[in-house]
Amino acid sequence: MRNLFIVANWKENKTKEEAKEWMREFHKVYQKRDNVTVIICPSFLSLPTVSDYALSNDLGVEVGAQNISVFNTGAHTGEVSASQVAELARYVIVGHSERRKNGETDEQVSEKINNAILCVQNQNIQVPDGAKIVAYEPIEAIGTGNPDTPENAEKIAKEIKMKNSWVESVLYGGSVTSQNVSTFTNMEEISGVLVGGASLNPNEFSEIIKNA
Ligand code: PGA
Numbered sequence: 001m002r003n004l005f006i007v008a009n010w011k012e013n014k015t016k017e018e019a020k021e022w023m024r025e026f027h028k029v030y031q032k033r034d035n036v037t038v039i040i041c042p043s044f045l046s047l048p049t050v051s052d053y054a055l056s057n058d059l060g061v062e063v064g065a066q067n068i069s070v071f072n073t074g075a076h077t078g079e080v081s082a083s084q085v086a087e088l089a090r091y092v093i094v095g096h097s098e099r100r101k102n103g104e105t106d107e108q109v110s111e112k113i114n115n116a117i118l119c120v121q122n123q124n125i126q127v128p129d130g131a132k133i134v135a136y137e138p139i140e141a142i143g144t145g146n147p148d149t150p151e152n153a154e155k156i157a158k159e160i161k162m163k164n165s166w167v168e169s170v171l172y173g174g175s176v177t178s179q180n181v182s183t184f185t186n187m188e189e190i191s192g193v194l195v196g197g198a199s200l201n202p203n204e205f206s207e208i209i210k211n212a
Contacts (some may be wrong), residue, residue: 005192007198064091141174178207
């Protein structure tokens, strides 16, 4: 069976208390699937809450951050380093369009690439050597309720893999819901989904995992 990644990107949502509440609700409805890696990406501040809950309840999900510093540990006020994140999370999202819009460059993205879920907005964005998981997220599809067509996402996934032989998995992101998830995951070249809005509700997110 094909392996899939289903990623919840909570963005700048949820306090620690709300994150815990989401985990409790999700725990009630989540049905683990052998071929699916579920990755929950809360804010930095909720990483311990989500990671502790997942570990102590043996929930069977991975935890991811939404960013890391380009710098190694040191005198960099306000930054969070990869080694700090690694204590709590095995994955990190980098290069999201919502960060590139605020000035994140290709060079900065390449510094962050180890173990990252690299977001690209089209097939022409640079994919640094070593990036294994890429999420194709067309800007027009993010948070709009207008996802790309599965056929186009498939075409772009194929192109990304052809251009960058080191890429192992291409995910699709942009207005994914429990209703449309399988149209993407049924595509041969698409190995999962990155979910924003619809991941904020634990029941909807567990439906997405079920239907993928
Ligand atoms: P969306 O966001 O699912 O709310 O469209 C996806 C993302 O930005 O990663």
